[in-house]
Amino acid sequence: MFVNRMPRYEILSEDSMATLDRGWRRIVSEIGVEFMKPEAVELFRAAGQEVDGNNVKFDPDWVLAQVAKAPREFDIQARNHANDVHIGGDHMVFSSVYGPPFVRDGAVRREATLDDYRRFAKLAQSFSAMDSVGGVVAEPNDAPLDSRHLDMLYATMTLTDKIYMGNVVTGGNARDTIAMSEILHGGRESIEQTPACISLINCNSPLRWDDRMLDAQFEYSAANQPVVLTPFLLMGAMSPVTVPAALVQQIAEALTGIALSQLIRPGAPVVFGSFLSNIDMQSGSPQFGTPESAVGLLCTGQIARHFGLPFRAGGGLNSSQVPDAQAAWESLMTMLPTFLAGTNFVMHTAGWLEGGLVSCFEKYVMDVQVLELLQKEFTPLEITDEDLAFEAHVEVGHGGHFLGAMHTMERFRTCFYRPFLSSSDNFERWTRNGAKDTAARATEIYRKTLDEYEQPPLDETVRSELEDYVLRRRAELGD
Amino acid sequence: MFVNRMPRYEILSEDSMATLDRGWRRIVSEIGVEFMKPEAVELFRAAGQEVDGNNVKFDPDWVLAQVAKAPREFDIQARNHANDVHIGGDHMVFSSVYGPPFVRDGAVRREATLDDYRRFAKLAQSFSAMDSVGGVVAEPNDAPLDSRHLDMLYATMTLTDKIYMGNVVTGGNARDTIAMSEILHGGRESIEQTPACISLINCNSPLRWDDRMLDAQFEYSAANQPVVLTPFLLMGAMSPVTVPAALVQQIAEALTGIALSQLIRPGAPVVFGSFLSNIDMQSGSPQFGTPESAVGLLCTGQIARHFGLPFRAGGGLNSSQVPDAQAAWESLMTMLPTFLAGTNFVMHTAGWLEGGLVSCFEKYVMDVQVLELLQKEFTPLEITDEDLAFEAHVEVGHGGHFLGAMHTMERFRTCFYRPFLSSSDNFERWTRNGAKDTAARATEIYRKTLDEYEQPPLDETVRSELEDYVLRRRAELGD
Numbered sequence: 001m002f003v004n005r006m007p008r009y010e011i012l013s014e015d016s017m018a019t020l021d022r023g024w025r026r027i028v029s030e031i032g033v034e035f036m037k038p039e040a041v042e043l044f045r046a047a048g049q050e051v052d053g054n055n056v057k058f059d060p061d062w063v064l065a066q067v068a069k070a071p072r073e074f075d076i077q078a079r080n081h082a083n084d085v086h087i088g089g090d091h092m093v094f095s096s097v098y099g100p101p102f103v104r105d106g107a108v109r110r111e112a113t114l115d116d117y118r119r120f121a122k123l124a125q126s127f128s129a130m131d132s133v134g135g136v137v138a139e140p141n142d143a144p145l146d147s148r149h150l151d152m153l154y155a156t157m158t159l160t161d162k163i164y165m166g167n168v169v170t171g172g173n174a175r176d177t178i179a180m181s182e183i184l185h186g187g188r189e190s191i192e193q194t195p196a197c198i199s200l201i202n203c204n205s206p207l208r209w210d211d212r213m214l215d216a217q218f219e220y221s222a223a224n225q226p227v228v229l230t231p232f233l234l235m236g237a238m239s240p241v242t243v244p245a246a247l248v249q250q251i252a253e254a255l256t257g258i259a260l261s262q263l264i265r266p267g268a269p270v271v272f273g274s275f276l277s278n279i280d281m282q283s284g285s286p287q288f289g290t291p292e293s294a295v296g297l298l299c300t301g302q303i304a305r306h307f308g309l310p311f312r313a314g315g316g317l318n319s320s321q322v323p324d325a326q327a328a329w330e331s332l333m334t335m336l337p338t339f340l341a342g343t344n345f346v347m348h349t350a351g352w353l354e355g356g357l358v359s360c361f362e363k364y365v366m367d368v369q370v371l372e373l374l375q376k377e378f379t380p381l382e383i384t385d386e387d388l389a390f391e392a393h394v395e396v397g398h399g400g401h402f403l404g405a406m407h408t409m410e411r412f413r414t415c416f417y418r419p420f421l422s423s424s425d426n427f428e429r430w431t432r433n434g435a436k437d438t439a440a441r442a443t444e445i446y447r448k449t450l451d452e453y454e455q456p457p458l459d460e461t462v463r464s465e466l467e468d469y470v471l472r473r474r475a476e477l478g479d
Numbered sequence: 480m481f482v483n484r485m486p487r488y489e490i491l492s493e494d495s496m497a498t499l500d501r502g503w504r505r506i507v508s509e510i511g512v513e514f515m516k517p518e519a520v521e522l523f524r525a526a527g528q529e530v531d532g533n534n535v536k537f538d539p540d541w542v543l544a545q546v547a548k549a550p551r552e553f554d555i556q557a558r559n560h561a562n563d564v565h566i567g568g569d570h571m572v573f574s575s576v577y578g579p580p581f582v583r584d585g586a587v588r589r590e591a592t593l594d595d596y597r598r599f600a601k602l603a604q605s606f607s608a609m610d611s612v613g614g615v616v617a618e619p620n621d622a623p624l625d626s627r628h629l630d631m632l633y634a635t636m637t638l639t640d641k642i643y644m645g646n647v648v649t650g651g652n653a654r655d656t657i658a659m660s661e662i663l664h665g666g667r668e669s670i671e672q673t674p675a676c677i678s679l680i681n682c683n684s685p686l687r688w689d690d691r692m693l694d695a696q697f698e699y700s701a702a703n704q705p706v707v708l709t710p711f712l713l714m715g716a717m718s719p720v721t722v723p724a725a726l727v728q729q730i731a732e733a734l735t736g737i738a739l740s741q742l743i744r745p746g747a748p749v750v751f752g753s754f755l756s757n758i759d760m761q762s763g764s765p766q767f768g769t770p771e772s773a774v775g776l777l778c779t780g781q782i783a784r785h786f787g788l789p790f791r792a793g794g795g796l797n798s799s800q801v802p803d804a805q806a807a808w809e810s811l812m813t814m815l816p817t818f819l820a821g822t823n824f825v826m827h828t829a830g831w832l833e834g835g836l837v838s839c840f841e842k843y844v845m846d847v848q849v850l851e852l853l854q855k856e857f858t859p860l861e862i863t864d865e866d867l868a869f870e871a872h873v874e875v876g877h878g879g880h881f882l883g884a885m886h887t888m889e890r891f892r893t894c895f896y897r898p899f900l901s902s903s904d905n906f907e908r909w910t911r912n913g914a915k916d917t918a919a920r921a922t923e924i925y926r927k928t929l930d931e932y933e934q935p936p937l938d939e940t941v942r943s944e945l946e947d948y949v950l951r952r953r954a955e956l957g958d
Contacts, residue, residue, distance in 0.1 A: 009488050009819070016862040023867040030869075034877040055877065109906065208878040237880050241887050241894035243860055245868035281891040284882070285903040291856035291896050299860070319903035325917040326901050328807035329849050333856075336815050340488070354906060370808050377770035377812075381722055381778070383495040388502040388727050389719035390509075398513040398534065399687040401716050403763070408720050412760040415720035417770050422805050424764040424798035427588070427833060438804040 001085050001131055002092045006378045009340035011295070012302045016244075020303065023248030024255065025060035032057035033207045033256045037214040043263040058256060064307075066259035072308050074226065074269040077194040079184055080161035080456060085131050087198070087226065087271065087344050088310035094371060095134040095165065096124050097315075097351035097359050098200065103138050104322070104353055104360040106443055112138035112359060114148070118155050120351065120359060122453040123446060125160040127368045129375060130350060135165030135200065137351065138359040144479030149173045150470040153180050157466060161456040166199035166225060171215030174199070176473055178223050183465045191225065195269060198226045200347070202275075203253045205231050205238040209260075217257070221264040228312045228345060229257035230273025234286050237279050243296050246276055251303060258309070271345050272304040274313040286355045288317035289330025294337045301341030314338025315348030316367040319355045323363040323439045327353060331363075332370060339378050362442035365449075369421040376417040421445060480564050480610055481571045485857045488819035490774070491781045495723075499782065502727030503734065504539040511536035512686045512735045516693040522742040537735060543786075545738035551787050553705065553748040556673040558663055559640035559935060564610050566677070566705065566750065566823050567789035573850060574613040574644065575603050576794075576830035576838050577679065582617050583801070583832055583839040585922050591617035591838060593627070597634050599830065599838060601932040602925060604639040606847045608854060609829060614644030614679065616830065617838040623958030628652045629949040632659050636945060640935035645678035645704060650694030653678070655952055657702050662944050670704065674748060677705045679826070681754075682732045684710050684717040688739075696736070700743040707791045707824060708736030709752025713765050716758050722775050725755055730782060737788070750824050751783040753792040765834050767796035768809025773816045780820030793817025794827025795846040798834045802842040802918045806832060810842075811849060818857050841921035844928075848900040855896040900924060 012020075027033075032055045035041050041051055050057040073088025085093045103112040116138045124133035133156055143151045149167035156164045157180065166177035181196040182188050190196075201217045204210045209217075220227050231253035233239040239246040254272050261268045277293040279286055287293075297313050304311030314337065318330030331352070338346055350367035353360040392407035402408050408415075421441055423430060430436075436444075491499075506512075511534045514520050520530055529536040552567025564572045582591040595617045603612035612635055622630045628646035635643045636659065645656035660675040661667050669675075680696045683689045699706050710732035712718040718725040733751050740747045756772040758765055766772075776792050783790030793816065797809030810831070817825055829846035832839040871886035881887050887894075900920055902909060909915075915923075 007488070007490060009486070011486060011860070012862075016860075019862050019864060019867070022864065023869070026867075026869060027872060031872050204878055206872065206875060206877065206879065206881075235881075236887060236891070236894070237882060240868035240871045240881050240884070241890050242866045242868055244862040244866040245871065245886075248867050249872070278895050280897070280903050281895060282897070283903070285905065287895070287898075287901075287903045289852075291852050291858075294856050295860055319901065320917070321902065321904070321906055321909045321914075322916050323804055325802055325804060325807035325845055327917075328804035329811050329845075329852075330901065332808050332811045332815070333852060336811070340819075355903065357906070366804055366808075373768075373770050373808075373812060377773050379770075381490070381495075381774055383491075383498050383723040385498060385501065387721045387723040388498070388505075389721055389724035390502070390505060392719045392724065393506060393510050393685065393728070396685060398685060399683055400685065402685075402719050403716060405719070407724075408715060411720050412715070415715070416757050416760060416766075418759070418761070419766075422766075422798065422809065423800065424759050424762070424766045424834065425800070426764065427800055427836070430800045435800070437801050438799070438806075442804075 002375050003090045004092050004339060004342050004378050005090055005380050008301060008342050009298060010302050011298050017306060020244065020248050020251065024251035027248060027252040028058040028060055028063060028256060031207065033252060035209045035214060036211040039218065040214050040260055043260065047263060063255050063259050066262040067255055067307055067309065069262045069266045070258060070270045070309060071267060073310060075194050076163045076198055076226065077185065077196055078161060078163045083162045085163055090342060092343060092346060093131045094129065094346050094349040095132040096120060096130065096137045097348045098134045099136050100357055100359040101139045101141065102358045104358045109358065111141045113142045114140035114151055117152055118159060119450060120364065121155050121159040122450055123364055125162065125456065126449045126453050129368055129371045132163045132165065133160055134347060135167065146477040147474040147479040150176060150473055153177060154466055154470050157184050158458055158463060159455060164197055166197040166220060168199050168201060168213060168216040170212055171219050174216040174219035178219060178225065180466055180469055183462060183469060192223060195225045198228060201227045201229050201257065203231045203257065205233055205253060206249060207253060209257060217261065218264055221261040221268040224265060224268055226269035226271060227261060228271040228273040229254050230275050230312065233276045235278035235292065236281055243292055246296060247299055247303065250274060250276060272307065272309040272311040274300040274311065276300065277317065286319065288319050288355060289333035294333055297337045298341050301343060310344040312345040312347060313341065313343045314346050316350060316352050317348060318352065321354050323353060323360055323366060323442065327363060328366065331367060335370060335374060339374050361446045362439045365421060365442040365446045366438065369419060373417065373419065481854050482569045483571050483818060483821050483857050484569055484859050487780060487821050488777060489781045490777050496785060499723065499727050499730065503730035506727060506731040507537040507539055507542060507735060510686065512731060514688045514693060515690040518697065519693050519739055522739065526742060542734050542738050545741040546734055546786055546788065548741045548745045549737060549749045549788060550746060552789060554673050555642045555677055555705065556664065556675055557640060557642045562641045564642055569821060571822060571825060572610045573608065573825050573828040574611040575599060575609065575616045576827045577613045578615050579836055579838040580618045580620065581837045583837045588837065590620045592621045593619035593630055596631055597638060598929055599843065600634050600638040601929055602843055604641065604935065605928045605932050608847055608850045611642045611644065612639055613826060614646065625956040626953040626958040629655060629952055632656060633945055633949050636663050637937055637942060638934060643676055645676040645699060647678050647680060647692060647695040649691055650698050653695040653698035657698060657704065659945055659948055662948060663941060671702065674704045677707060680706045680708050680736065682710045682736065684712055684732060685728060686732060688736060696740065697743055700740040700747040703744060703747055705748035705750060706740060707750040707752040708733050709754050709791065712755045714757035714771065715760055722771055725775060726778055726782065729753060729755065751786065751788040751790040753779040753790065755779065756796065765798065767798050767834060768812035773812055776816045777820050780822060789823040791824040791826060792820065792822045793825050795829060795831050796827060797831065800833050802832060802839055802845060806842060807845065810846060814849060814853060818853050840925045841918045844900060844921040844925045845917065848898060852896065852898065
């Protein structure tokens with residue numbers, strides 16, 4: 001997995017951080033945050049917080065005391081331990097797009113299916129830069145609604161040996177995720193000791209945590225499985241239009257959600273979540289890869305470190321309808337700050353198109369390409385006297401070239417990162433090869449990758465136990 | 480013009496900088512740098528440096544003493560003083576692509592013409608984020624070879640009222656640039672007091688400055704017009720394959736070129752130039768937007784500041800054959816570090832395609848779009864208690880939305896940067912509007928921009944004097 005040992009790019013002054021600190025304290029103490037689940041409210045009441053119906057007003061210092069119980073860093077185990085990940089510190093974990101109901105495959109845009117889900121799982125397994133297929137990489141609309149989480153989990157667990165995300169649609173779905181994780185990892189003890197999945201708990205921003213999400217959070221935190229407490233902020237809609245206001249709202253929502261996890265199980269692993277962009281104030285459409293979202297992301301990293309928490313942000317976000325130039329620059333406008341901020345958990349790394357409505361096969365390949373470029377870029381440069389290659393200059397002389405120099409010959413295979421999708425062919429050669437643009441080349445690569453995909457081995461007893469679980473639960477759910 | 484008041488992203492430790500310092504000192508003193516112009520060599524000999532034929536071995540401390548004579552910052556005047564620029568400090572000046580013999584206009588790729596040149600000049604004039612059309616925005620292949628610099632200068636001076644770059648093909652061309660600048664700016668005194676053009680002097684790397692470039696440098700520095708001394712480094716060909724080696728070579732070449740300008744005219748304005756990328760070691764093709772070039776760019780900024788010099792680097796560089804996803808991400812892989820490094824003079828900001836062989840109209844518009852996004856992103860965030868919008872939360876409440884909040888209504892016109900090329904239309908609306916990808920929309924925008932272009936007013940006496948100069952010189956040059 002990737003470890004980002006480059007410097008963090010920090011833009012908040014101490015004064016600014018103090019202003020933001022005053023801001024979230026005032027929100028949680030004077031306005032409060034709603035929790036639409038009586039058990040959550042009861043936990044807060046018992047802990048001495050001021051409760052009025054679903055609304056909880058907090059003592060900010062109490063919130064910080066709860067936050068301090070959360071681990072600063074933790075591991076998640078994969079069934080192939082070579083793919084275990086570490087969340088926090090300088091580590092960055094990359095997960096695929098999450099949630100789209102549609103897919104784009106070349107010129108075709110249509111409803112996503114379970115087969116699409118499986119194909120994306122295979123891509124996630126195939127590309128070593130990707131740590132996870134994630135959770136709902138594409139919504140399997142052709143699978144029965146109440147039990148499709150089982151189909152997705154089964155696909156992920158059998159087609160990949162990397163970490164995965166838990167289902168959060170209901171508390172029952174969370175219990176199924178945990179039960180199947182127990183089967184995959186040899187029992188409850190194993191996954192309580194080292195978590196096996198990570199789950200996205202979104203806030204119904206502003207300032208409200210909904211019942212279904214909380215049901216899932218209760219299950220996961222009780223089982224010591226990490227949750228990513230994520231304010232869902234499109235500035236102008238779910239938060240005010242100024243970045244500082246969005247940042248303090250984000251802190252208020254994330255920290256109170258994290259405090260709840262610590263009440264459910266002190267020491268439960270959590271991630272400070274951020275999904276922060278803005279709408280177009282004329283059309284109301286969500287926009288991604290915006291300057292405001294990039295600035296918000298850089299600040300978010302600094303804020304999470306201020307609270308000693310691992311954080312989630314960023315990804316290959318964009319608003320484009322097709323995997324074209326806009327899709328590429330908006331995605332990188334988000335991904336480069338994702339690296340500059342040292343983001344610990346990155347959802348939506350690959351595949352995101354059309355504001356998150358579409359999982360795109362070509363875009364998946366493009367995003368992996370850019371991910372590899374960034375992983376190379378954010379690997380610290382070694383500078384020793386030997387790297388200065390003085391002898392090569394002596395050998396080559398003035399106005400010569402270094403193609404055949406000894407220094408070059410010794411290093412030419414590994415000296416530069418070599419892209420697998422980008423083309424630097426000259427125009428004649430490129431034309432001769434069919435004049436394929438990036439998207440057309442990406443189609444070829446994703447198909448070839450699927451052709452060459454090899455299913456990772458899985459103990460047949462475990463596989464059949466998983467299958468039995470799916471069949472039994474599907475029957476119970478009436479699908 | 481844009482002033483970048485965000486922090487610099489610096490990745491070189493003091494130890495690394497000291498290693499690089501040892502490196503360039505060893506190159507200039509033990510190997511030396513060739514200057515293919517006797518007058519240059521003679522100046523160095525007279526100043527006590529060790530001369531052997533065209534090769535000069537330097538006392539590094541003497542080089543630094545020369546470098547110290549150069550101004551840290553300086554102005555360049557435009558004929559419309561609203562478009563004057565400042566080179567150095569936190570200022571960033573953006574100039575168009577420079578040098579391509581071909582153009583791409585939609586699906587057509589062909590040799591560039593003088594008409595193309597004029598159309599790019601009009602685009603540069605029209606987009607306020609662009610500070611200059613630059614120099615050879617596209618090579619006017621249909622204009623007579625020996626006098627086409629006159630056509631380009633006349634087009635730039637009459638179609639734009641922004642700063643421009645001087646011609647460097649011969650010393651005579653440089654004299655023509657200076658003479659026409661004198662006409663445009665009311666005489667020699669004006670342009671010696673505040674320079675009117677900036678010129679690119681490329682090194683024939685490794686370690687050789689060629690006669691034609693030096694001829695031009697002599698003219699410009701003698702006339703107090705700034706020169707950008709630029710090592711031309713594609714690692715693996717013109718420099719060793721390790722970034723540290725390229726960096727020390729870059730320092731050795733740039734500083735010795737700068738020392739020459741200070742001998743020609745002490746205090747002459749100079750820019751530490753960088754054009755640094757790598758070749759594909761398998762095909763030999765130049766590659767752009769690479770991780771290695773981005774790292775080199777970040778280091779270059781830090782190095783230039785170490786020597787107290789304004790610097791040139793970056794741009795919208797890419798290897799792509801068409802303005803597609805790869806073109807976009809490679810360009811941003813260069814432009815975002817360009818901003819992070821606080822680059823003072825940015826050539827190739829807009830229009831660059833196909834490794835610099837092609838000026839592309841669509842790409843020009845895309846690059847201006849991304850430039851605007853970055854200028855917004857690199858504008859420091861204000862964080863006051865008022866920006867936290869506490870009252871908006873009181874107004875909106877839990878689970879509400881901010882679309883109609885007073886805080887939003889007061890700010891909705893200006894709160895977010897609104898892109899002119901990107902689309903966040905939903906799929907149905909986008910389809911209804913013709914399902915145009917970014918390149919197709921860019922075509923429409925560049926054509927509309929040209930349709931709406933208005934020529935900036937120019938005193939008729941000046942214009943006719945420029946025209947007379949062009950006619951007279953063209954006749955003298957035999958074209």
